[in-house]
Amino acid sequence: MKKLIVVAVLFAGNFMFSQKDALLQKVAEETCKCIEDKKLDMSGDFENLKGQFGLCMIQSYTANSKAMGGEELEFDDSASIEKLGSEIGVKMLNICPDYILALGKHAIKEKQEAAAEETVLASVTGKILEIKTEQFVSIQVKDENGRTHTMLFLDYFDSASLFTEGNLKKGDKAKVSYNEIELYDPKMKEFRYYKVIAGLTK
CATH class of the missing domain: 2.40.50.140 (Nucleic acid-binding proteins)
Structure with missing residues (x-):
């Protein structure tokens, strides 16, 4: 009986992981398509690029999460949204790498500029x-x-x-x-x- 319970728990865990992975993959694909359709300037304003990414991601996740067993997003929980964005970003790297790399370059530049501003001579x-x-x-x-x-x-x-x-x-x-x-x-x-x-x- 104990063995059956262990097998059932493992199966349920694998099923839930598979569901989440499928959801992340779908959201990544739709987010890339959404970004592509907007024809954004990758060298443009960093805040705008981040904002468009967030908008496309949330629209896709909201549309698909219920049907695919995803958790409901708490929009006031910035840590959870940031974690979700990172997970989807990893998937997007294989679909629309140019966009993710452009975001990365902007993020590095922003950190360098912030560090330079903090340095008081x-x-x-x-x-x-x-x-x-x-x-x-x-x-x-x-x-x-x-x-x-x-x-x-x-x-x-x-x-x-x-x-x-x-x-x-x-x-x-x-x-x-x-x-x-x-x-x-x-x-x-x-x-x-x-x-x-x-x-x-x-």
């Missing part, structure tokens, strides 16, 4: 005391409080031409933006934090 405004050119260029700046800061010119940044074209000289007043980066000091034989220039303004 420190800055010093003052008089250029000295510009040393050795293995790396270092610039000494005396700020408005009389403190001296030494900064390294290591990376490219948008206003780097101010220095590379010879427009930044000793005695100039400038605003220097910088990041603090941990680098190894071979003389001290230890890691130290250095101010690395990320922007110049005269």
